[in-house]
Amino acid sequence: MYIYLQLKTFTFLLLNLGLSHFNNTEPPANVRVTEVTKNSVSLTWQKPPFDGGSKITGYSVERREAPSDTPGEPVGPITFSNISEGKCTVSWNPPENDGCSEISHYIVEKRETVITKKPIVECAHRVHNLTEDMEYEFRVMAVNDAGVGAPSNISLPIKAAEPKDIPCAPSQTHIVKAGGSVCLGIHFRGKPIPTATWVKEEGELSVMSEITTTDGYSCLSIENCSRNDTGKYTVNLDNPSGSKAITFVVKVMDTPGPPQRLDILDTTDNSVSLGWLKPEHDGGSRIQCYVIEARPKGTDKWVVVGNTKNLTYVVEKLNKGDEYDFRVKAKNESGYSKPKETLAPVLVKEPHIEPAADLSEITNQLITCRSGSTFTIDVPISGRPAPKVTWKENKIPCFECYYKVEGLVEGLEYQFRVYAMNSAGLSKASEASKGAVAQNPVGEF
Secondary structure, three states: OEEEEOOOOEEEEEEEOOOOOOOOOOOOEEEEEEEEOOOOEEEEEEOOOOOOOOOOOOEEEEEEEOOOOOOOOOEEEEEEEEEEOOEEEEEEEOOOOOOOOOOOEEEEEEOOOEOOOOOEOOOEEEEOOOOOOOEEOEEEEEEEOOEEOOOOOOOOOEEOOOOOEOOOOOOOEEEEEOOOOEEEEEEOEOOOOOEEEEEEOOEOOOOOEEEEEEOOEEEEEEOOOOHHHOEEEEEEEEEOOEEEEEEEEEEEEOOOOOOEEEEEEEEOOOOEEEEEEOOOOOOOOOOOEEEEEEEEOOOOOOEEEEEEOOOEEEEOOOOOOOEEEEEEEEEEOOEEOOOEEOOOOEEOOOOOEEEEEOOOOOOOOOOOEOOOOOOOOOOOEEEEOOOEEEOOOOOOOOOOOOOOOOOOOOOOEEOOOOEEEEOOEEOOOOOOOOOEEEOOOOOOO
Protein backbone atom coordinates (compact mmCIF):
# COMPACT_ATOMS: atom_id res chain seq x y z
CA MET A 1 0.00 0.00 0.00
CA TYR A 2 1.09 3.59 -0.55
CA ILE A 3 -0.17 6.92 0.76
CA TYR A 4 1.09 10.50 0.46
CA LEU A 5 0.51 12.99 3.30
CA GLN A 6 1.40 16.64 3.77
CA LEU A 7 2.45 17.16 7.36
CA LYS A 8 5.39 17.69 9.68
CA THR A 9 6.84 15.04 12.03
CA PHE A 10 4.05 12.72 13.25
CA THR A 11 3.24 9.20 14.54
CA PHE A 12 0.73 7.22 12.35
CA LEU A 13 -1.96 4.69 13.38
CA LEU A 14 -3.54 2.59 10.57
CA LEU A 15 -7.00 0.94 10.98
CA ASN A 16 -9.31 -1.05 8.65
CA LEU A 17 -12.96 -0.28 8.11
CA GLY A 18 -14.39 -3.76 8.74
CA LEU A 19 -17.94 -4.11 10.13
CA SER A 20 -18.36 -4.44 13.85
CA HIS A 21 -20.05 -7.92 13.78
CA PHE A 22 -16.99 -9.41 12.18
CA ASN A 23 -13.77 -10.06 14.01
CA ASN A 24 -11.22 -7.30 14.01
CA THR A 25 -8.46 -7.57 11.45
CA GLU A 26 -4.86 -7.83 12.42
CA PRO A 27 -2.94 -4.54 12.02
CA PRO A 28 -1.16 -3.73 8.75
CA ALA A 29 2.47 -4.78 8.73
CA ASN A 30 5.77 -3.02 7.96
CA VAL A 31 4.60 0.58 7.93
CA ARG A 32 7.50 2.60 6.47
CA VAL A 33 8.25 6.20 5.56
CA THR A 34 9.68 6.16 2.04
CA GLU A 35 10.10 9.86 1.25
CA VAL A 36 10.26 13.03 3.31
CA THR A 37 10.13 16.68 2.24
CA LYS A 38 9.88 19.84 4.30
CA ASN A 39 6.05 19.63 4.39
CA SER A 40 5.10 16.01 3.46
CA VAL A 41 5.95 12.32 3.91
CA SER A 42 5.15 9.21 1.80
CA LEU A 43 4.10 5.96 3.57
CA THR A 44 3.93 2.28 2.52
CA TRP A 45 2.68 -0.81 4.35
CA GLN A 46 1.60 -4.46 3.79
CA LYS A 47 -1.91 -5.97 4.04
CA PRO A 48 -2.84 -7.55 7.37
CA PRO A 49 -2.23 -11.31 7.41
CA PHE A 50 -5.87 -11.81 8.66
CA ASP A 51 -8.85 -9.72 7.47
CA GLY A 52 -11.22 -10.75 10.37
CA GLY A 53 -13.62 -12.58 8.06
CA SER A 54 -14.52 -9.51 6.04
CA LYS A 55 -12.94 -7.95 2.97
CA ILE A 56 -10.77 -4.97 3.77
CA THR A 57 -12.49 -2.02 2.16
CA GLY A 58 -9.93 0.69 3.01
CA TYR A 59 -7.43 2.02 5.47
CA SER A 60 -7.66 4.89 7.90
CA VAL A 61 -4.48 6.91 8.41
CA GLU A 62 -4.12 8.97 11.59
CA ARG A 63 -1.40 11.30 12.68
CA ARG A 64 -0.21 12.92 15.85
CA GLU A 65 2.71 15.21 16.54
CA ALA A 66 5.76 13.38 17.84
CA PRO A 67 7.08 14.69 21.19
CA SER A 68 10.03 17.14 20.81
CA ASP A 69 13.29 16.95 22.73
CA THR A 70 15.42 19.67 24.30
CA PRO A 71 18.07 21.11 22.00
CA GLY A 72 21.69 20.11 22.09
CA GLU A 73 24.37 22.25 23.64
CA PRO A 74 25.50 25.37 21.78
CA VAL A 75 28.68 24.81 19.80
CA GLY A 76 31.83 26.39 21.20
CA PRO A 77 34.28 27.70 21.75
CA ILE A 78 32.63 30.67 23.42
CA THR A 79 34.52 33.79 22.40
CA PHE A 80 34.74 37.33 23.74
CA SER A 81 35.05 40.75 22.13
CA ASN A 82 34.61 44.44 23.03
CA ILE A 83 36.04 43.76 26.48
CA SER A 84 36.07 46.80 28.73
CA GLU A 85 35.50 47.71 32.33
CA GLY A 86 32.15 46.25 33.47
CA LYS A 87 31.11 44.60 30.18
CA CYS A 88 32.06 42.34 27.31
CA THR A 89 30.45 40.62 24.30
CA VAL A 90 30.08 36.80 24.44
CA SER A 91 29.60 34.84 21.16
CA TRP A 92 28.83 31.18 20.29
CA ASN A 93 27.42 28.94 17.52
CA PRO A 94 23.94 27.31 17.41
CA PRO A 95 23.59 23.69 18.63
CA GLU A 96 23.95 20.97 16.02
CA ASN A 97 20.68 19.34 17.25
CA ASP A 98 17.63 21.57 17.75
CA GLY A 99 15.57 18.75 19.38
CA CYS A 100 13.09 18.74 16.49
CA SER A 101 11.90 22.20 17.48
CA GLU A 102 13.08 25.65 16.40
CA ILE A 103 15.44 27.37 18.84
CA SER A 104 13.49 30.20 20.42
CA HIS A 105 16.26 31.88 22.41
CA TYR A 106 19.40 31.32 24.52
CA ILE A 107 20.29 31.63 28.19
CA VAL A 108 23.74 32.96 29.12
CA GLU A 109 25.18 32.25 32.57
CA LYS A 110 28.11 33.56 34.54
CA ARG A 111 29.72 31.48 37.21
CA GLU A 112 27.81 33.27 39.97
CA THR A 113 24.32 33.19 38.44
CA VAL A 114 22.27 33.20 35.27
CA ILE A 115 22.92 36.59 33.73
CA THR A 116 20.06 36.74 31.21
CA LYS A 117 16.45 37.09 32.27
CA LYS A 118 15.17 38.27 28.91
CA PRO A 119 15.39 35.78 26.01
CA ILE A 120 18.47 36.08 23.77
CA VAL A 121 17.65 35.23 20.17
CA GLU A 122 21.08 35.94 18.63
CA CYS A 123 24.32 33.98 19.09
CA ALA A 124 25.98 36.94 20.82
CA HIS A 125 25.17 38.92 23.97
CA ARG A 126 26.82 41.89 25.68
CA VAL A 127 27.24 41.21 29.38
CA HIS A 128 27.06 44.26 31.65
CA ASN A 129 27.74 44.99 35.32
CA LEU A 130 30.99 43.03 35.53
CA THR A 131 33.40 43.75 38.37
CA GLU A 132 36.66 45.28 37.20
CA ASP A 133 39.70 42.96 37.35
CA MET A 134 37.53 39.94 38.29
CA GLU A 135 37.83 36.81 36.17
CA TYR A 136 34.66 35.31 34.71
CA GLU A 137 33.67 32.06 33.01
CA PHE A 138 30.62 31.70 30.76
CA ARG A 139 28.38 28.98 29.40
CA VAL A 140 25.28 29.06 27.18
CA MET A 141 22.08 26.96 26.98
CA ALA A 142 19.56 26.82 24.15
CA VAL A 143 15.80 26.87 24.82
CA ASN A 144 12.88 25.57 22.74
CA ASP A 145 9.25 24.58 23.37
CA ALA A 146 10.36 21.45 25.21
CA GLY A 147 12.54 23.35 27.67
CA VAL A 148 16.14 24.20 28.37
CA GLY A 149 18.89 22.20 26.66
CA ALA A 150 22.23 21.06 28.03
CA PRO A 151 24.78 23.82 28.73
CA SER A 152 27.77 24.40 26.49
CA ASN A 153 31.31 23.79 27.63
CA ILE A 154 32.53 26.42 30.05
CA SER A 155 34.58 29.16 28.45
CA LEU A 156 38.13 30.00 29.39
CA PRO A 157 38.43 32.57 32.19
CA ILE A 158 38.36 36.18 31.04
CA LYS A 159 39.23 39.23 33.14
CA ALA A 160 37.08 42.37 32.88
CA ALA A 161 39.65 45.09 32.15
CA GLU A 162 40.06 48.10 29.91
CA PRO A 163 42.33 47.36 26.93
CA LYS A 164 45.67 49.10 27.06
CA ASP A 165 45.95 52.34 25.19
CA ILE A 166 48.88 54.31 23.81
CA PRO A 167 47.64 57.91 23.82
CA CYS A 168 50.03 59.28 21.18
CA ALA A 169 52.68 58.06 18.77
CA PRO A 170 56.18 58.84 20.06
CA SER A 171 58.97 60.18 17.91
CA GLN A 172 59.90 57.05 15.95
CA THR A 173 63.15 58.16 14.25
CA HIS A 174 66.21 59.03 16.32
CA ILE A 175 69.48 60.34 14.86
CA VAL A 176 72.55 60.19 17.10
CA LYS A 177 76.24 60.80 16.50
CA ALA A 178 78.74 57.99 17.00
CA GLY A 179 79.77 57.84 20.66
CA GLY A 180 76.54 59.49 21.79
CA SER A 181 73.56 57.95 23.59
CA VAL A 182 69.88 57.51 22.75
CA CYS A 183 66.76 56.73 24.81
CA LEU A 184 63.74 55.12 23.14
CA GLY A 185 60.85 55.78 25.54
CA ILE A 186 57.16 54.86 25.40
CA HIS A 187 54.24 55.72 27.72
CA PHE A 188 51.34 53.25 27.83
CA ARG A 189 48.39 52.19 29.98
CA GLY A 190 46.07 49.22 30.33
CA LYS A 191 44.53 46.84 32.86
CA PRO A 192 46.31 44.82 33.85
CA ILE A 193 49.46 46.84 33.15
CA PRO A 194 50.96 45.46 29.91
CA THR A 195 54.39 43.87 29.85
CA ALA A 196 56.97 45.56 27.60
CA THR A 197 59.48 43.54 25.54
CA TRP A 198 62.19 45.14 23.35
CA VAL A 199 63.73 43.49 20.28
CA LYS A 200 66.04 44.63 17.46
CA GLU A 201 65.20 43.70 13.90
CA GLU A 202 67.83 41.41 12.35
CA GLY A 203 70.18 41.46 15.31
CA GLU A 204 70.75 41.35 19.04
CA LEU A 205 70.47 44.26 21.43
CA SER A 206 73.84 45.89 22.08
CA VAL A 207 75.73 45.03 25.25
CA MET A 208 75.68 48.79 25.87
CA SER A 209 71.86 48.83 25.94
CA GLU A 210 69.72 48.92 29.09
CA ILE A 211 65.95 48.47 29.49
CA THR A 212 64.05 50.29 32.24
CA THR A 213 60.33 49.57 32.69
CA THR A 214 57.91 50.93 35.30
CA ASP A 215 54.11 50.98 35.45
CA GLY A 216 53.09 52.76 32.28
CA TYR A 217 56.57 53.58 30.91
CA SER A 218 59.43 51.67 29.27
CA CYS A 219 62.76 52.95 27.94
CA LEU A 220 65.57 51.33 25.95
CA SER A 221 68.83 53.26 26.46
CA ILE A 222 71.95 52.74 24.33
CA GLU A 223 75.25 54.29 25.41
CA ASN A 224 78.34 54.95 23.27
CA CYS A 225 76.48 54.29 20.01
CA SER A 226 78.33 52.92 16.99
CA ARG A 227 77.26 52.26 13.42
CA ASN A 228 76.34 48.71 14.50
CA ASP A 229 73.51 50.18 16.61
CA THR A 230 71.79 51.53 13.48
CA GLY A 231 68.52 49.69 12.83
CA LYS A 232 64.88 49.18 13.83
CA TYR A 233 63.85 48.57 17.45
CA THR A 234 60.37 47.30 18.38
CA VAL A 235 58.66 47.32 21.79
CA ASN A 236 55.84 44.76 22.15
CA LEU A 237 53.15 45.57 24.74
CA ASP A 238 51.02 42.63 25.92
CA ASN A 239 48.26 41.92 28.43
CA PRO A 240 45.34 39.44 28.38
CA SER A 241 43.26 41.96 26.40
CA GLY A 242 45.62 41.99 23.44
CA SER A 243 48.94 43.31 22.16
CA LYS A 244 50.43 46.29 20.36
CA ALA A 245 53.84 46.97 18.80
CA ILE A 246 55.69 50.27 18.26
CA THR A 247 58.81 50.45 16.07
CA PHE A 248 61.62 53.00 16.42
CA VAL A 249 64.33 53.75 13.85
CA VAL A 250 67.83 54.61 15.08
CA LYS A 251 70.41 56.15 12.73
CA VAL A 252 73.93 56.48 14.08
CA MET A 253 75.86 59.18 12.23
CA ASP A 254 79.49 58.05 11.93
CA THR A 255 82.42 58.68 9.65
CA PRO A 256 82.44 56.43 6.56
CA GLY A 257 84.59 53.38 6.11
CA PRO A 258 87.78 53.71 4.04
CA PRO A 259 87.61 53.43 0.24
CA GLN A 260 88.10 49.90 -1.05
CA ARG A 261 90.98 49.02 -3.43
CA LEU A 262 93.30 51.79 -4.51
CA ASP A 263 94.74 51.00 -7.94
CA ILE A 264 97.29 52.72 -10.21
CA LEU A 265 95.52 53.10 -13.54
CA ASP A 266 98.27 54.87 -15.51
CA THR A 267 101.47 56.91 -15.25
CA THR A 268 103.17 59.51 -17.44
CA ASP A 269 106.34 61.57 -17.03
CA ASN A 270 104.48 64.01 -14.74
CA SER A 271 101.18 62.41 -13.61
CA VAL A 272 99.63 59.35 -11.97
CA SER A 273 96.04 58.17 -12.52
CA LEU A 274 94.34 56.59 -9.46
CA GLY A 275 91.12 54.58 -9.12
CA TRP A 276 89.22 53.12 -6.10
CA LEU A 277 85.88 51.66 -4.97
CA LYS A 278 83.22 53.08 -2.63
CA PRO A 279 83.50 52.39 1.14
CA GLU A 280 81.62 49.41 2.50
CA HIS A 281 79.79 51.74 4.96
CA ASP A 282 78.82 55.36 4.30
CA GLY A 283 78.49 56.14 8.04
CA GLY A 284 74.77 56.88 7.85
CA SER A 285 75.00 59.81 5.42
CA ARG A 286 75.98 60.16 1.77
CA ILE A 287 79.62 60.45 0.73
CA GLN A 288 80.32 64.13 -0.05
CA CYS A 289 83.73 63.72 -1.71
CA TYR A 290 87.06 61.89 -1.71
CA VAL A 291 90.31 63.57 -0.67
CA ILE A 292 93.57 62.49 -2.37
CA GLU A 293 96.92 62.90 -0.62
CA ALA A 294 100.49 62.27 -1.83
CA ARG A 295 103.82 61.82 -0.07
CA PRO A 296 107.26 61.70 -1.73
CA LYS A 297 109.09 58.49 -0.96
CA GLY A 298 111.28 58.77 2.14
CA THR A 299 109.26 61.59 3.79
CA ASP A 300 106.55 61.55 6.48
CA LYS A 301 104.46 64.52 5.37
CA TRP A 302 101.25 63.89 3.46
CA VAL A 303 100.05 66.69 1.17
CA VAL A 304 96.51 67.12 -0.16
CA VAL A 305 96.75 67.08 -3.95
CA GLY A 306 93.05 67.16 -4.83
CA ASN A 307 89.47 66.08 -4.12
CA THR A 308 86.71 64.68 -6.28
CA LYS A 309 83.22 63.18 -6.17
CA ASN A 310 84.27 60.56 -8.71
CA LEU A 311 86.04 57.25 -8.15
CA THR A 312 89.08 58.24 -10.26
CA TYR A 313 91.56 61.10 -10.13
CA VAL A 314 94.69 62.18 -12.06
CA VAL A 315 97.45 63.63 -9.87
CA GLU A 316 99.45 66.05 -12.03
CA LYS A 317 102.59 68.23 -11.76
CA LEU A 318 104.70 65.43 -10.33
CA ASN A 319 108.46 65.20 -10.79
CA LYS A 320 109.59 62.81 -13.48
CA GLY A 321 111.56 59.90 -12.08
CA ASP A 322 110.43 60.49 -8.45
CA GLU A 323 108.48 57.92 -6.44
CA TYR A 324 105.33 58.79 -4.47
CA ASP A 325 102.95 57.14 -2.02
CA PHE A 326 99.26 57.95 -2.45
CA ARG A 327 96.21 57.58 -0.22
CA VAL A 328 92.49 58.41 -0.47
CA LYS A 329 89.95 59.28 2.27
CA ALA A 330 86.14 59.43 2.05
CA LYS A 331 84.24 62.34 3.63
CA ASN A 332 80.64 62.65 4.84
CA GLU A 333 78.93 65.16 7.14
CA SER A 334 80.42 63.45 10.20
CA GLY A 335 84.03 63.67 9.00
CA TYR A 336 86.76 61.75 7.19
CA SER A 337 87.28 58.02 6.94
CA LYS A 338 90.51 56.21 7.61
CA PRO A 339 92.77 56.42 4.52
CA LYS A 340 93.33 53.74 1.92
CA GLU A 341 97.00 53.70 0.76
CA THR A 342 98.80 52.34 -2.27
CA LEU A 343 100.68 49.13 -1.59
CA ALA A 344 104.06 50.49 -2.76
CA PRO A 345 105.60 53.76 -4.00
CA VAL A 346 104.71 54.66 -7.59
CA LEU A 347 107.40 55.71 -10.09
CA VAL A 348 106.46 58.78 -12.13
CA LYS A 349 107.59 57.78 -15.60
CA GLU A 350 106.12 57.24 -18.99
CA PRO A 351 106.21 53.48 -19.52
CA HIS A 352 107.98 52.38 -22.70
CA ILE A 353 106.15 49.66 -24.54
CA GLU A 354 107.48 48.51 -27.88
CA PRO A 355 105.15 49.43 -30.73
CA ALA A 356 103.08 46.69 -32.28
CA ALA A 357 100.77 46.42 -35.27
CA ASP A 358 97.98 43.86 -35.30
CA LEU A 359 96.57 42.55 -38.56
CA SER A 360 94.77 39.60 -36.97
CA GLU A 361 91.36 41.27 -37.24
CA ILE A 362 91.82 42.25 -40.88
CA THR A 363 90.05 39.37 -42.56
CA ASN A 364 90.22 40.59 -46.16
CA GLN A 365 93.92 40.92 -46.97
CA LEU A 366 93.48 40.34 -50.70
CA ILE A 367 92.77 43.69 -52.28
CA THR A 368 91.62 43.81 -55.90
CA CYS A 369 91.38 47.21 -57.53
CA ARG A 370 91.24 48.83 -60.96
CA SER A 371 94.40 50.24 -62.46
CA GLY A 372 94.76 53.89 -61.46
CA SER A 373 92.24 53.57 -58.56
CA THR A 374 92.92 53.86 -54.80
CA PHE A 375 92.23 51.67 -51.75
CA THR A 376 92.54 52.02 -47.94
CA ILE A 377 94.26 49.78 -45.37
CA ASP A 378 93.41 50.23 -41.60
CA VAL A 379 95.86 48.67 -39.10
CA PRO A 380 95.45 48.73 -35.25
CA ILE A 381 98.68 49.76 -33.47
CA SER A 382 99.81 49.97 -29.81
CA GLY A 383 102.79 51.16 -27.77
CA ARG A 384 103.89 53.64 -25.06
CA PRO A 385 104.36 56.44 -25.72
CA ALA A 386 101.90 56.52 -28.60
CA PRO A 387 103.81 55.29 -31.64
CA LYS A 388 104.59 57.52 -34.59
CA VAL A 389 103.18 55.56 -37.49
CA THR A 390 105.05 55.41 -40.79
CA TRP A 391 103.62 53.73 -43.84
CA LYS A 392 105.96 52.96 -46.72
CA GLU A 393 105.30 52.12 -50.27
CA ASN A 394 108.61 50.72 -51.34
CA LYS A 395 110.03 52.26 -48.13
CA ILE A 396 108.24 55.63 -48.53
CA PRO A 397 107.16 56.92 -45.01
CA CYS A 398 103.47 57.35 -44.06
CA PHE A 399 102.22 59.17 -40.94
CA GLU A 400 98.60 57.93 -40.62
CA CYS A 401 97.01 54.59 -39.75
CA TYR A 402 95.89 54.13 -43.33
CA TYR A 403 97.49 54.58 -46.75
CA LYS A 404 96.18 54.90 -50.26
CA VAL A 405 98.34 53.08 -52.77
CA GLU A 406 98.19 54.62 -56.21
CA GLY A 407 99.73 53.95 -59.61
CA LEU A 408 99.49 50.17 -59.43
CA VAL A 409 100.26 48.17 -62.54
CA GLU A 410 97.32 46.19 -63.72
CA GLY A 411 97.84 42.47 -63.49
CA LEU A 412 100.62 42.61 -60.90
CA GLU A 413 100.17 41.04 -57.46
CA TYR A 414 101.16 43.07 -54.40
CA GLN A 415 101.79 42.25 -50.69
CA PHE A 416 101.94 44.77 -47.84
CA ARG A 417 103.40 44.96 -44.35
CA VAL A 418 103.57 47.78 -41.75
CA TYR A 419 106.16 49.06 -39.25
CA ALA A 420 105.42 51.33 -36.25
CA MET A 421 108.03 53.68 -34.83
CA ASN A 422 108.32 55.76 -31.62
CA SER A 423 111.14 57.12 -29.47
CA ALA A 424 111.98 53.60 -28.41
CA GLY A 425 112.69 52.62 -31.99
CA LEU A 426 111.20 50.82 -34.93
CA SER A 427 108.87 47.91 -34.33
CA LYS A 428 109.05 44.57 -35.97
CA ALA A 429 107.21 44.35 -39.23
CA SER A 430 103.67 43.10 -39.20
CA GLU A 431 102.88 39.91 -40.98
CA ALA A 432 102.68 40.42 -44.71
CA SER A 433 99.21 40.75 -46.13
CA LYS A 434 97.91 38.28 -48.62
CA GLY A 435 98.60 39.01 -52.25
CA ALA A 436 96.48 41.69 -53.92
CA VAL A 437 96.21 41.62 -57.73
CA ALA A 438 95.76 45.03 -59.33
CA GLN A 439 92.85 44.51 -61.66
CA ASN A 440 89.41 45.88 -62.31
CA PRO A 441 86.53 44.26 -60.41
CA VAL A 442 84.40 41.91 -62.46
CA GLY A 443 82.00 43.86 -64.68
CA GLU A 444 84.02 47.11 -64.61
CA PHE A 445 86.32 48.35 -67.41
